[in-house]
Amino acid sequence: MDILKLENVGYRYKDANLNDYVLSDINYSFSLGKCYAIKGKSGSGKSTLLSLISGLERPSKGKIYYNNKDLGKIDLDKFRNTNIGIIFQSFNLLPHLNAIENIILSMDISGIKVKNKKEYAIKLLKDVGLTKDHGERRILRLSGGEQQRVAIARSLSYNPDIIIADEPTGNLDEETENEIIEIFKDLAHNQNKCVIIVTHSNNVAHKVDVVLELEKENKSIKKSKRI
Amino acid sequence: MYIFKNALISIWRNKGRNILIGVIILVITIASTVSLSILNASNKLISSYEEKNEIIGSITMNRESLMQNFDPNDREQGKENLKEQFSNIEEITVDNIKNYADSNYVKSYYYIESLGLNSSNIEKATSESINDRKGPMMENQESQAAFTLTGYSSIESMKEFIEGSYKITEGEISTDFTSNNCIINKELATLNDLSVGDKIVLVNPNNTLLTYEFTITGIFEDNSDVNAPSMDMFSNSVNNIITNTTALEKIYNDDTTLRNQITPTFILKNKAAISKFEKELQDKGLSEYLTLTTNLNQVESSIESISNVKTFAITFLVITLIIGSIVLFVINMINIRERKYEIGVLRTIGMKKSLVATKFVIELLIVSLASLILGTISGSLISVPTANKLLENEINSSKQNIDEINKNFGGNMMDKPDIPKDFNIEDNNFKKGTIQKIDKINAVVDIKVILELLIIGIVLTLISSLAAVITIQRFSPLTILKERG
Structure with missing residues (x-):
């Protein structure tokens, strides 16, 4: 089932020339239950595409539909705290909070109704391979891989349909990278999420269901692999 | 509610920063309490004096x-x-x-x-x-x-x-x-x-x-x-x-x-x-x-010392508030720049701009309130001796003036029949129908002063919060996170 649809999406920076688009005429539909990788050279617009999909930026032209609803017409804050989970290369966790508090804060922002938020946060941490002890540690006392798992748990805390990850394994060793990819695949295949990963890593690209290549020259997207 | 809870956690886990802001607000509050209580006592004394000395x-x-x-x-x-x-x-x-x-x-x-x-x-x-x-x-x-x-x-x-x-x-x-x-x-x-x-x-x-x-x-x-x-x-x-x-x-x-x-x-x-x-x-x-x-001149000259103290209190209060507001604004501006990353994360995970701003304002309000309470207590303790010290200087200066006038007349003018003989700076009780100098302020922090302080505290907090609100409105979460990356 298509959950996210890009229709002639284009983007140019506000201070750029009129026809100087970073992305142009991107058309693609993302489905639930699949794990996607977006590849491309530096400057091809991977992160820009990700920020458009996640509602952090609005496209300069074209439309993005979530569940057939135009993102331009919905509350993007609500979209980000309910329908989409975002994971960054640098984790973007709040360092003055511990792992459990980071997850609970995310639940609070989304307004999700959970009976015992702390218990639920601990369960989410366990799902990504962490313990309660990890959860009670301050963020800066966790390793990079552990922090990334916390970020994944946080993005799952309000049960979104789409998970977007920007270079999620960029700061991690190969073993940890494989573990994280397995988590993403599990989310797509067993929990029916649409997982979109922006990556440079061939290892990641080999393990996902669909690889999309962003071409710097013609600023378009090309499907390169499908299982 | 979660905003309040998170604001409390944030204050507790960033003690250094909040203690600095708290100390500044504390100093402003003490200075304001002293000024306001002197002002309050002066006004009360003047009106009571005018009432008693018809x-x-x-x-x-x-x-x-x-x-x-x-x-x-x-x-x-x-x-x-x-x-x-x-x-x-x-x-x-x-x-x-x-x-x-x-x-x-x-x-x-x-x-x-x-x-x-x-x-x-x-x-x-x-x-x-x-x-x-x-x-x-x-x-x-x-x-x-x-x-x-x-x-x-x-x-x-x-x-x-x-x-x-x-x-x-x-x-x-x-x-x-x-x-x-x-x-x-x-x-x-x-x-x-x-x-x-x-x-x-x-x-x-x-x-x-x-x-x-x-x-x-x-x-x-x-x-x-x-x-x-x-x-x-x-x-x-x-x-x-x-x-x-x-x-x-x-x-x-x-x-x-x-x-x-x-x-x-x-x-x-x-x-x-x-x-x-x-x-x-x-x-x-x-x-x-x-x-x-x-007897207007007599009435007015008798409240001259208290009027001088009142003017001083107003001037001191205004200067304190202006300098305090500027210092608080600058410190908050620096504080917000340091916390841009936090703003970026909160915005990315879907917290609305208004709620992020509210969180920062609540943090500042909690710190301000704690400082206001401490400042009001400390200020009220030191306002009475400060006020009386100020007035003592005024009275000494007034005494010197009288001595000078007496010298000009070649004798003790205070013994002349048309000068009130009950001029007694040691006694501040008013006697009906007589004109007496005021020699003591009992500076009090009453409900009026507390309300004024509360208003000052809220205004100061809002002024300094402007830094946070403006920053939050201006920054895009992606830009903040990219800068960090």
Whole structure:
């Protein structure tokens, strides 16, 4: 089932020339239950595409539909705290909070109704391979891989349909990278999420269901692999 | 609720930053508490002082107006003109006083009348007639009269007794203000072997057939001139027989050729009423050679020291708030720049701009509130000694001024009869009808000060929160996170 649809999406920076688009005429539909990788050279617009999909930026032209609803017409804050989970290369966790508090804060922002938020946060941490002890540690006392798992748990805390990850394994060793990819695949295949990963890593690209290549020259997207 | 909870966690986990902000707000609050409590106490003292020291007006000769027609090139003619003008001034009657007092600007009034009389059964205290109540219109008083009969319209009008210069030593002042009762000086009583209950007979100096019997209800002692250097063996009031205006007017009505000296006193409602009442008196026909004289200068000079402290408190408060606001704004600006990453993360995970701003404002409000409470307690503890220290300096400076003035006059001006003798900087109790200097502020932090502080605290917090709100509105979460990356 298509959950996210890009229709002639284009983007140019506000201070750029009129026809100087970073992305142009991107058309693609993302489905639930699949794990996607977006590849491309530096400057091809991977992160820009990700920020458009996640509602952090609005496209300069074209439309993005979530569940057939135009993102331009919905509350993007609500979209980000309910329908989409975002994971960054640098984790973007709040360092003055511990792992459990980071997850609970995310639940609070989304307004999700959970009976015992702390218990639920601990369960989410366990799902990504962490313990309660990890959860009670301050963020800066966790390793990079552990922090990334916390970020994944946080993005799952309000049960979104789409998970977007920007270079999620960029700061991690190969073993940890494989573990994280397995988590993403599990989310797509067993929990029916649409997982979109922006990556440079061939290892990641080999393990996902669909690889999309962003071409710097013609600023378009090309499907390169499908299982 | 979660915003509040997270704000508390954020404050607790970023103690250093919040202690710095708290200390700044604490200092501002202490300074503001001290200023506000001094201001509050000053205002209370001034209004209480103005309430207790009423604006008292009396009608006196307008010498300036009289002298306008004096020609310095022809002094003899000038003197003649002055005499003529003086004799043409209509005397104020009781009806005039009642008419003047029927005014919206007058709270109450009283008057004193006096007549020169002789006696058939008592002797005056000296061989010369001494009339101690020499007002502006006393010059033509009958020279042959041995005694001055003074009539008071009410207890309120008996200032000498209220202020303590006259004191009853035997008997009492009758509250019957219609009968022929009187009180006499202790010296006169001793000289004539009189006591309470005795009767004295007063005689019209123009017509010895007109006699009046008065019963002595009390004997008084005159302490008014104990400090004044004098070679007289008797006090000034020795031949002054005190009665009520009703009894006095009966004598006057029998012979209106007697010179009845009337001194009215009007208690005005407030300072603002002075000029309006003056205008009203003119409209009611008061002679241009008579004018309204008030104790306004005395009242105002007495609150000068407290007014200076009040001005200082206002200036200090304004400077504190301006500098405090700027410092807080700058510190918050730096603080927000340091927390841009946090703003970026919160915005990325879907927290609305308004909620992010609210979180920052709540954090600042909590820190401000804690500092406000601490500052108010500390400020109230140090405001009393600070205020009194400030006033002490003012009083010392005021004392030095008085000493300087005394030196200019070549003596102690404070002993002059027209200067209040009860000027006592050690005693801050107000006595009715007297003008006293204020020497002590009891600076208090009451509900008014707390409310003012609360308003100041909220305004300061909002001003310094502006930094956060503006930053949050301006920054895009992606830009913030990219910068960090």
